Amino acid sequence: MKKSQGSGPRFILGIDPGFGRMGFGVIGIQDGQMEAVDFGVMTTAAGGDFGDRLAQLVEDLHAVFTHWKPSVVAVEQLFFTNNQKTAIRVAEARGVVLLTAAQFGVPTVEFNPKQVKLALTGDGNANKAAVQRMVKQLLGLPKAPKPDDAADALAIALTASTWRG
């Protein structure tokens, strides 16, 4: 599936937010067919200035937005853990994802983990392996995509694809 085709496929970008590791996954949809066209992890080195890390993530995000011109961006919602310091940093990284989408004029949708599990497996309490199995199956991949952050991002993109019909 190439992005240069005539009437062409539409692309959905899924993001699993983080500051050290941000998973991304792009699925292309055309004529009822879905394909994982790009996925991976954007990483930043620990110890650097946090603003610089955010700026680096934004550069990587810009590259993905510019290349794929997604019609929608699906971002995982945050739930708070005991480690509030990390949670704040993840939310700050999430903020620059939402900002970038707005600057590119791309609408965002947000899903929580339960919604992702439910959409993919029919069970809001499914385990990670079950979700990954469905990602692999729905996208016709030879094996579950790695690393996990990328698989999670593809799962979020798939959730958006079902959500939007």
Added chain:
Amino acid sequence: MKKSQGSGPRFILGIDPGFGRMGFGVIGIQDGQMEAVDFGVMTTAAGGDFGDRLAQLVEDLHAVFTHWKPSVVAVEQLFFTNNQKTAIRVAEARGVVLLTAAQFGVPTVEFNPKQVKLALTGDGNANKAAVQRMVKQLLGLPKAPKPDDAADALAIALTASTWRG
């Protein structure tokens, strides 16, 4: 105090992060004199797309960074309340502040409310009125700056001024 003077003053930007109301305050420092040169609140309307609200804040931040070319940006640290949903949104807004500072090449410092109170009044548990009194006094203002978000932002900028000698 004008920003065009020869060797010139240096400017410190204080930010009290928020998404509906973001307080900002710029103090100029020259020859041991401090002055509030600009302060106010950047607002976004409730109900709009959150990414668009972040993009609007970034436009306002760009205007301040471009005009004052601050040598440092002081941002209040977040502490979590019971309203985690709001806390996440504030953190996301805070993320775009840190991003903007990095993109302008301006270093950031972060202070928690206790540090601000301690720096300004000598008492980490001082009340709001005591802090505002010190903001007014240190900056030679005829009265405490309004609204409160702007006063808080000036307090954070003042904390950075003492912190950095």
